[in-house]
Amino acid sequence: MLKKSVALTISLTVMLATTLVAVADTAPEDAKVYRTSVMTTLRGHVGAASMHVRGLVDDNGFLTAHAAGLANGARELRYLFPAGSDVDESEALPVIWEQPEEFQKAIDSAQKATAAFSEAVAGGDKAAIGAAFRDVGAACRGCHDRFRLDTD
Amino acid sequence: MTGSGSTLTSLLSVSSLAAAWLLFGTPALQADEELVERGKYLIHAGGCVTCHTAEEDDAVPFAGGRAMESPFGTFYVPNITPDRQTGIGDWSDEAFVRAFWDGVNPSDEDYFPAFPFTSYTGVARDDLLAMKAYLFSLEPVAKANREHDLPFMMSSRRGAGAWKSRYFRAGRFEPDPGQSDEWNRGAYLVRHLGHCGECHTPRSRLGAIRDTHELRGNPDGPGDEKAPNITSDPDDGIGRWTLKDIEYFLDIGMLPDGDFTGGTMSAVIEDNTSQLTSEDRLAIATYLKTVE
Numbered sequence: 066m067l068k069k070s071v072a073l074t075i076s077l078t079v080m081l082a083t084t085l086v087a088v089a090d091t092a093p094e095d096a097k098v099y100r101t102s103v104m105t106t107l108r109g110h111v112g113a114a115s116m117h118v119r120g121l122v123d124d125n126g127f128l129t130a131h132a133a134g135l136a137n138g139a140r141e142l143r144y145l146f147p148a149g150s151d152v153d154e155s156e157a158l159p160v161i162w163e164q165p166e167e168f169q170k171a172i173d174s175a176q177k178a179t180a181a182f183s184e185a186v187a188g189g190d191k192a193a194i195g196a197a198f199r200d201v202g203a204a205c206r207g208c209h210d211r212f213r214l215d216t217d
Numbered sequence: 218m219t220g221s222g223s224t225l226t227s228l229l230s231v232s233s234l235a236a237a238w239l240l241f242g243t244p245a246l247q248a249d250e251e252l253v254e255r256g257k258y259l260i261h262a263g264g265c266v267t268c269h270t271a272e273e274d275d276a277v278p279f280a281g282g283r284a285m286e287s288p289f290g291t292f293y294v295p296n297i298t299p300d301r302q303t304g305i306g307d308w309s310d311e312a313f314v315r316a317f318w319d320g321v322n323p324s325d326e327d328y329f330p331a332f333p334f335t336s337y338t339g340v341a342r343d344d345l346l347a348m349k350a351y352l353f354s355l356e357p358v359a360k361a362n363r364e365h366d367l368p369f370m371m372s373s374r375r376g377a378g379a380w381k382s383r384y385f386r387a388g389r390f391e392p393d394p395g396q397s398d399e400w401n402r403g404a405y406l407v408r409h410l411g412h413c414g415e416c417h418t419p420r421s422r423l424g425a426i427r428d429t430h431e432l433r434g435n436p437d438g439p440g441d442e443k444a445p446n447i448t449s450d451p452d453d454g455i456g457r458w459t460l461k462d463i464e465y466f467l468d469i470g471m472l473p474d475g476d477f478t479g480g481t482m483s484a485v486i487e488d489n490t491s492q493l494t495s496e497d498r499l500a501i502a503t504y505l506k507t508v509e
Binding site: 198209 | 442
């Protein structure tokens, strides 16, 4: 029994250490590429969800998937901006790292809005879905207003 | 019997009238309310609240104080609430209209073109008076205006006069009979009330809008932002966007690829275009699709 516990502890320690090393070793360039990939995914879900919300395409049950994709992506946002990852013409503005509490608030509101949108989609009420999607848009814009370089 | 019957009828008529008065108000009051409501809509279409409200989260709308930085100095946007001392509470209808049409204040002094009279000059008188009625229905706010912070050569309003005599042409919007009503409505909103060109059309070195380059983008847009090309050019502009794409962008700020705008345009979406009817947003889109 003791042997088993020791073995388990060692295994867990090794796993944890490996994970930490992996995170610590993430190159800033890779962090930036990964962030861009997740953001592109989010953009895809938003674009697709908007077509459903506006009634321009048949749902076929997939709005749920896009809403879930958005909510999941938003939950990941907090991990996408490690210090030093504003490399290679990154659109992430320095204010992200200069005012981390403000940035966290913006991320929180995106997470809240996308979770609410996902719930509204599950509820099925069209007006509620439309209103919740509008809130998602406001959260996205709110963050882009202050924390993203305007490249339009 | 007949007498009491007619008395009863009269009483009923009087009480019906009273009930109607209570329910609907006098025709004059109702007309005033409609005018104020129409003015509110037009004030949103004119984007007034964005500039005339200070940056602070708890700033009172229309009470001014926002700093507008420009290559010619910093302008502090004035209070346009109906306060008699610090706002526009003393302005006559004529003074209000002349500010927009001719770019002068009630003392006949020239405005700097930071106030976009260059676009507003095309706005119809009826619309302006509705906008004034709405502003005058608001609570007056006593908040003194701050002097603009301009370099010496710009500090005199004579400079503004010289600029105007060279670059400004007053004139109302003339509908194009060869175009649809929708197109003309869009043209009116884009060119005049919505004053889109003030940011999206490039300017000359002296700050004059280059009319021959309407909406082709401005590298020196507001707040150090680049205002994009919104002509129908398929590569540099929004020529690949559908009418619905443009309408939806103006409603919630989403680009066709799912991205969301930020910065100054986000405020325009919030305060101006999202407040318009879908028909007006489509009219704007209809016009934009024809700008080359």
